Amino acid sequence: METPQERRDRRRAEKRQAIRTAAVKIALDQGLEAATVEAISAAADISPRTFFNYFSVKEEALVMEPLWRPEEFTGLLAARPDDEPAFESLKAVARILAARVGPIWADARLFGELRRRHPELAAKVRAADETKLMEDVFAAVRDRPGVSGKLHARLLVIGTFGATISAVQEAAESGGSVEELLEEALTLLENGL
């Protein structure tokens, strides 16, 4: 059975996807210029005002659902044992996140072309929270074993983020396995570039 709340959530998610699809289609067919909120709403058969009930920024409709939400990342990190060395914890979290790519891989391919043409889209969407997230994660990593200072904490976080993103990107381009590429990247970081 499905509770009413679940039904609402599911419908909402479906509609969100439908709007996304309409948006991406327009951007690919007619150029990013043509993908105005008005045009997207018309194609998705909703009012422009409703568009903003689903996406808080236009560009959000033009990129993949993110692999992680900021709150979540710190949560995953906090769930690791307190005495685990920082790098081990970060690696574990990176593996969890990389594993999520699988289910939405088709998605990833759908958005690939658009992202190739307009790499600034993703950056714009995440600009808002990414930097704040980094700061939070730095703070969380600092107090873990195996961290020699704030500079070390920063590099660990940037490195692990970077490894995850690179692995996913690389997999998308060359068709390799995300998991294997991630391990390769993490090993490079661990042993020195």
Add this chain to the structure above:
Amino acid sequence: METPQERRDRRRAEKRQAIRTAAVKIALDQGLEAATVEAISAAADISPRTFFNYFSVKEEALVMEPLWRPEEFTGLLAARPDDEPAFESLKAVARILAARVGPIWADARLFGELRRRHPELAAKVRAADETKLMEDVFAAVRDRPGVSGKLHARLLVIGTFGATISAVQEAAESGGSVEELLEEALTLLENGL
């Protein structure tokens, strides 16, 4: 002597700084909300239209002049000997960029508080070109000696960027020397996190 072109450039730079100062002052005194283009222009005694002759995006007036321009980065890299190992080249470029912080250090402190309160500002400004720049640099690094593949290239670039930014940030917060912190960060990367 000063050629007319030089004079114009200098005046332009001065005015740009003046507008910036006005903008940051408003944002710090009355909140980011209050820092509209209209308010900034009024404070800087120019028309709103003129504001956009100096900055192509509002946020540009609220953050430090960037340490590097995208084109420049690839240029610096290309200027390194062809047979130099990639990591050495990147380190050299990082050192050049970090050295630039000195002259604008007062600046950096001025913008520090605002950046602490609104970390999304910097990201928003750079969202446009940063991703494209990365791709270019990846490509340039790939063909250098000592790079085992695209994944390695990506990590080298992200790592060196990250080290530079981290060193600057860390120096701003704890008052250390940018050069020393950069060396520390690069050593960590080289020997493994």
Add this chain to the structure above:
DNA sequence: GCAAAACTTGCAGAGTGTGCAAAAGGTGCG
């Protein structure tokens, strides 16, 4: 001092995003 070049400004307009209140739709229950 005058013509060319560079810079500033006003204006009109397209586009994003928000608050609010009214309308529409779905749900539960007697």
Add this chain to the structure above:
DNA sequence: CGCACCTTTTGCACACTCTGCAAGTTTTGC
């Protein structure tokens, strides 16, 4: 069914960013 309750959609007004264009002002070169 029919009526109350909650959620979602929508229209409207509005603030704000950013652009193109043309007219006005200043700077520069001779």
